[in-house]
Amino acid sequence: MTSMSTTSSAPRAARPSSRIVVDDVRMQFVLRHNRSLKELAMAAVRGKDLGNTFMALDGVSLTVDSGETVALLGHNGSGKSTLLKLISGVMHPTSGSVRLRGRIAGLIEVGAGFHPDLTGRENVYLNGAILGMDEAAIRARFDDIVAFSEIERFIDTEVKHYSSGMFLRLAFSVAVHTDPEIFLIDEILSVGDEPFQRKCLDRIRELKDEGRTLVVVSHDLNMVSELCSRGVVLQRGNQVFDGSAADAVAHLRSL
Amino acid sequence: MSAHDLTAQPWTEPGRGSGLLDVVRRRYLLKLLVRKELRVRYRGSVLGLAWSYVKPGVQYVVYFLALGIFLNLRGSIEDYPVYLFSGLVVVNFFTEAFGNATRAVVWNAPLVKKIFLPRELFPVASVWVAGVHFVPQVVVLLVGAVISGWRPEVLPLLGAVLATLIIAALATGLGLLFGSLNVVFRDMENFVDLANMVVVWLSPVLYTWNTVAQAVPAWVATLYQLNPITVAVELYHFAFWFPGTVDTPTSSLPPDLLVNSVVAAVVAAVVLAVGQLVFRRVEGRFAIDL
Numbered sequence: 001m002t003s004m005s006t007t008s009s010a011p012r013a014a015r016p017s018s019r020i021v022v023d024d025v026r027m028q029f030v031l032r033h034n035r036s037l038k039e040l041a042m043a044a045v046r047g048k049d050l051g052n053t054f055m056a057l058d059g060v061s062l063t064v065d066s067g068e069t070v071a072l073l074g075h076n077g078s079g080k081s082t083l084l085k086l087i088s089g090v091m092h093p094t095s096g097s098v099r100l101r102g103r104i105a106g107l108i109e110v111g112a113g114f115h116p117d118l119t120g121r122e123n124v125y126l127n128g129a130i131l132g133m134d135e136a137a138i139r140a141r142f143d144d145i146v147a148f149s150e151i152e153r154f155i156d157t158e159v160k161h162y163s164s165g166m167f168l169r170l171a172f173s174v175a176v177h178t179d180p181e182i183f184l185i186d187e188i189l190s191v192g193d194e195p196f197q198r199k200c201l202d203r204i205r206e207l208k209d210e211g212r213t214l215v216v217v218s219h220d221l222n223m224v225s226e227l228c229s230r231g232v233v234l235q236r237g238n239q240v241f242d243g244s245a246a247d248a249v250a251h252l253r254s255l
Numbered sequence: 256m257s258a259h260d261l262t263a264q265p266w267t268e269p270g271r272g273s274g275l276l277d278v279v280r281r282r283y284l285l286k287l288l289v290r291k292e293l294r295v296r297y298r299g300s301v302l303g304l305a306w307s308y309v310k311p312g313v314q315y316v317v318y319f320l321a322l323g324i325f326l327n328l329r330g331s332i333e334d335y336p337v338y339l340f341s342g343l344v345v346v347n348f349f350t351e352a353f354g355n356a357t358r359a360v361v362w363n364a365p366l367v368k369k370i371f372l373p374r375e376l377f378p379v380a381s382v383w384v385a386g387v388h389f390v391p392q393v394v395v396l397l398v399g400a401v402i403s404g405w406r407p408e409v410l411p412l413l414g415a416v417l418a419t420l421i422i423a424a425l426a427t428g429l430g431l432l433f434g435s436l437n438v439v440f441r442d443m444e445n446f447v448d449l450a451n452m453v454v455v456w457l458s459p460v461l462y463t464w465n466t467v468a469q470a471v472p473a474w475v476a477t478l479y480q481l482n483p484i485t486v487a488v489e490l491y492h493f494a495f496w497f498p499g500t501v502d503t504p505t506s507s508l509p510p511d512l513l514v515n516s517v518v519a520a521v522v523a524a525v526v527l528a529v530g531q532l533v534f535r536r537v538e539g540r541f542a543i544d545l
Contacts (some may be wrong), residue, residue: 008268015261029543066261085542089270089371091540101264112369115291117298126291129284130370 011099013063018101019182019213020064021070022048022141026081026097027057056082059096060235064089066102066181069214071224071245073252074234080217081186083234087215088184102181102213105131109186111171116160123159124174131178141177148203149173150196169196176203182205186217201227270371274531277373284372288380293387303411307388308395311347313364315340322461331427333500334403341495342402342460342488344392349422350451352385356430357437357447364545374538378430381422396495405499414435417516418490424523425483431530435537438544458488466508480509483526488520 011021030053034141058080062068072080073121085097088106113130114123124145128138146155149160149170159167185204203236204227208214218224224231224245233241233255278285297303319339322328329335359377360367367374435445460465464485468476481484489509497508510513 008266008271010266014266016262019261021266087269089268090368091542098269099266100269101266104269106370109369113366115295117295118291122291122294126287129281129287130366130372135283162386245543 008099011097014099015059015063015065017065017067017232018063019066020062020101020215021097021099022060022062022083022087023097023099025057025060025083025086025093025098026055027079027086027091028094029054029056046207055186055237057086057093060234060237061078062094062232062239062242064213065217066213067208067211068230069208069216069228069245071228071231071248072215072217072234073221073224073231073248075252075255077236079237080234082171084184084186084215084217100182103132104182104184105175105178105180111167114159114167114171117158119158120146120155120162120170121168126172127171128178131175132180133178137179145170145173145177148177148199165193165196174198176207178182180212181235182213184215187219217252221249221252272373274373274535275375275379277537278375278379281373281376285376285380285383286411288376289383289387292380292384296384297377308391309344311392314347314472315343318343318461328399333503337396337403337405337499338463338492338496339461340396341491344389344396344545345418345422345487345491346455346484347392347462348385348419349388349426349487350454351388351424352382352423352526353429353433354444355381355385356426357433357444359430360434360438360541361441361545364464368542368545374541375431375534377513378434378534379427382427382430385426386423400495400499403499404501405495408498411494414512415494416515417520418487418494421483421519421523422487423479424527427521428527428530431534432492432526435534438537438541442542454484458482458484459492459509460488463507464489465507480511480515481518481522483519483522486512486515490516 011018011023013023014021060079061081062070070230072083074080082091084106086093087100088104089098090106113125113127115126118126124142125135125138128145129135130139133141146152149166149172149183151170154162154166159170162170166233183204201223204214214228216224216228223247228245231241231243231245231247231251232239233252235255240255241248243251273280292306297306300306302309319336323335323339332338356378359381360374363377366372431445433443451487464480467479471479489512493508493512497503500507
């Protein structure tokens with residue numbers, strides 16, 4: 001690997017085409033129930049550990065190449081959302097490392113940055129900026145975003161008056177009109193009614209064809225095996241399968 | 256699909272930004288966050304932003320009645336209305352900025368937990384919002400000062416600019432410090448409210464510094480004068496009150512104001528640096544503890 005002017009050192013497992021390298025990542029949560037002064041003092045005096053710990057990810061490694069569409073699969077509590085959060089940078093791993101190359105947009109939850117008291121228009125600008133777009137870029141894409149969401153009439157209405165479908169459509173629309181090289185998508189494909197869902201999937205396929213890298217977490221196994229080229233199955237914080245999406249779905253069903 | 260060679264692109268570690276520098280880099284987002292906070296603060300309120308006049312206005316009238324008239328401080332301090340107000344706007348700027356910055360990360364929990372942003376944006380936006388409330392108060396102060404015979408002078412006005420910067424840096428630094436700790440221990444916001452109340456009464460806002468110097472040992476008085484908030488308040492007196500007075504001797508301003516200002520600026524810068532450091536240390540736990 002050639003040395004470059006990097007903000008971070010190149011990870012060991014990196015290939016020239018790698019976008020994401022997750023290297024032996026562990027994520028431990030401390031389940032603390034007691035934190036009042038009395039309990040803290042008691043714990044200090046007795047030298048007792050404050051609460052028990054829980055290993056959400058236990059040594060997961062994963063390298064994702066540019067243009068790959070990877071599904072993270074697993075039952076509830078398997079650690080797939082935690083892994084996605086580590087890739088997005090919302091959390092830092094207890095040990096191990098995560099390295100990225102390129103701009104990233106995490107749709108950890110569509111509409112997380114939306115505020116109910118702002119209008120649709122204001123939310124588009126706020127969310128676009130949150131997802132890393134500058135003012136000019138948002139302005140240039142504003143009409144496309146609104147057209148895609150199909151809520152033109154309500155764009156100057158406060159979002160709290162939106163139906164949940166309208167809200168998700170606008171939020172999804174902002175997210176897919178940002179211009180990142182890496183998309184992280186967590187359970188968002190249950191957006192809106194069937195026609196709109198199809199439109200979302202078409203848009204995601206477009207992103208995929210443009211060579212963007214997608215990491216998807218979803219329980220909709222049929223959709224995942226249709227959309228993704230590769231599947232990684234997690235079970236209780238361990239990676240138990242890595243292969244084609246169809247095989248991964250079959251493996252998960254057999255668990 | 257053609258093979259991708261990305262070796263020219265640098266590797267980055269997700270979730271590790273450059274702190275306050277990123278806030279400067281993403282100032283458009285900062286602007287939108289400030290606008291959002293202002294909008295949300297006054298949602299469904301008829302008076303809207305006018306509340307930012309009403310609250311300090313009422314507070315001012317109450318202090319003036321109780322201290323200026325009932326305790327007759329206006330008899331011993333020339334232009335007491337201007338003296339009181341010029342100190343009060345500084346302290347109000349500080350307490351609002353500090354209080355809100357401390358709560359900023361917790362208030363923005365949904366965002367902090369789901370999307371990675373430079374989290375320093377939230378406390379900084381809160382300080383900025385306090386600044387938006389502060390500016391109209393300064394305008395009112397200027398009008399009042401002019402009516403009392405005040406005329407602008409260069410050096411005092413530079414002092415006021417320095418005082419404003421000291422307060423902004425101090426509030427941001429303390430906001431980063433207590434705001435990050437507040438994620439882990441929610442006691443911090445109560446502690447900060449208490450500290451803010453103490454600040455109003457222990458700064459030379461309602462009375463003059465001589466009163467303090469006469470009542471406490473010399474070393475306490477020196478410490479008192481080194482408190483950056485005291486310095487900022489005195490700089491505002493120097494800028495907006497003192498030039499308008501006629502009978503007041505120069506000794507009514509504290510000695511060594513220039514030296515104290517330098518010390519206060521350094522202290523504020525150090526507090527800002529420490530706040531940033533602690534914030535970065537605690538930041539890794541935000542998404543877990545919120």
